[in-house]
Amino acid sequence: MPFLKHWPQDANLFDIYRADAGMYRPLAAFTEAVLRGPSSLAPAQRETIAAYVSGLNACKFCYGSHSAVARVFGVEDGLLDRLLTDVDAAPVDASMKPLLRLARKITLEETRITQADVDAVFAAGWDEKAYRHTVAIAALSNMMNRLVDGFGLNELSPALLPLMAEGNRKYGYLRRFEMALEKEGYPGIERNDGGG
Numbered sequence: 001m002p003f004l005k006h007w008p009q010d011a012n013l014f015d016i017y018r019a020d021a022g023m024y025r026p027l028a029a030f031t032e033a034v035l036r037g038p039s040s041l042a043p044a045q046r047e048t049i050a051a052y053v054s055g056l057n058a059c060k061f062c063y064g065s066h067s068a069v070a071r072v073f074g075v076e077d078g079l080l081d082r083l084l085t086d087v088d089a090a091p092v093d094a095s096m097k098p099l100l101r102l103a104r105k106i107t108l109e110e111t112r113i114t115q116a117d118v119d120a121v122f123a124a125g126w127d128e129k130a131y132r133h134t135v136a137i138a139a140l141s142n143m144m145n146r147l148v149d150g151f152g153l154n155e156l157s158p159a160l161l162p163l164m165a166e167g168n169r170k171y172g173y174l175r176r177f178e179m180a181l182e183k184e185g186y187p188g189i190e191r192n193d194g195g196g
Helices: 013-019 021-036 043-056 060-072 079-085 094-109 113-123 128-150 161-182
Strands: none
Touching: 013 021, 013 128, 013 161, 021 043, 021 128, 021 161, 043 060, 043 079, 043 094, 043 113, 043 128, 060 079, 060 128, 060 161, 094 113, 094 128
C-alpha cells in the first residue's frame, strides 16, 4: 500500500514520476540510455541483470516488472528465480555469470569488489562497455528499488505485467515516462495522480 494515502492503492512508478516530473525526467532518460541505448549487452541481458538485482533486494515491484520485460525479450520463464537461488547452477550462458556475480557484489557487498571480479568479466569475453553498463544497471536498479520501496509501491498485478512489458518493448523507458505525463494510451497511467 502506498505510504502517501492520497495515492491510489495500485500506485506505480508513473505516480512517482508525475508527482515530481522535472526531477524524474533525467532519471527516465538515464534508464532509457542504460537499458535500451547502444551496448555490448542485449536488452534481454540488461533486463536480466536489472531483475536479478531487484530480486536480491526483494523489491517485488521492480523484480516483477523487469522479469516480465525480460520475458518479452526472450528470457525463459523461471530463469530469474533460478538465478536468485544459485547463479552457478542456473541454465544461463556461462559468459553472463561473471556479470551477475559483479551485480550481486555491487548490491550486497559493494565495498568488497576486487580487481578479480572485474577481470572475470573480461575473461568471459566481455568488453569494457559491458562492464561499465553492468555497473550502471546494478547501481540504477538498487536506486530504483529504494525509490519504489520508499513510496510503498505494491508489486504490479499479474494481469498488468504483460501489458506493461509489451509497452516497454514497444516504447522504451523515456517514451513511457512522457506518456505517463500525457496520460494517454498506456495501461495504469490514465488516472489522476490525486494531488501532490
